[in-house]
Amino acid sequence: MAIRLPGVIAAKQILRHSTLTSNKRDSTSLDVPKGFFTVYVGESEKKRFVVPLSFLNQPLFQDLLSKTEEEFGFNHPMGGLTIPCHEDTFIDITSQLDRP
Numbered sequence: 001m002a003i004r005l006p007g008v009i010a011a012k013q014i015l016r017h018s019t020l021t022s023n024k025r026d027s028t029s030l031d032v033p034k035g036f037f038t039v040y041v042g043e044s045e046k047k048r049f050v051v052p053l054s055f056l057n058q059p060l061f062q063d064l065l066s067k068t069e070e071e072f073g074f075n076h077p078m079g080g081l082t083i084p085c086h087e088d089t090f091i092d093i094t095s096q097l098d099r100p
Contacts, residue, residue, distance in 0.1 A: 033050070035054075036051060037053055037080075038050055038051075039051055039080065039083055040080055040081065041082075041083050041087055042084065042085075043084050043085070043086065046082065055094065055097055058097045058098060060097060061093070065081075068082075068084065
């Protein structure tokens, strides 16, 4: 039996993701709703998350982006913003952010 925290459930509802396939290139902006942007998360297998633009104003999310830049730079081979951390870590961080 798994125990889920309410914040994680809310984060998973906001962070809609799909598994990337090797022959699928970066998706078009047509499948990203207005007010959201795409982030690719993972170390080896990347998952695509669609997150609210309001996250960019959150200090915790800005810290995550700064640490990503310091450690990995701005080379994003997926064509979008790539955050090379564990998916669970990303969900944990974003579950602590304020919602729009």
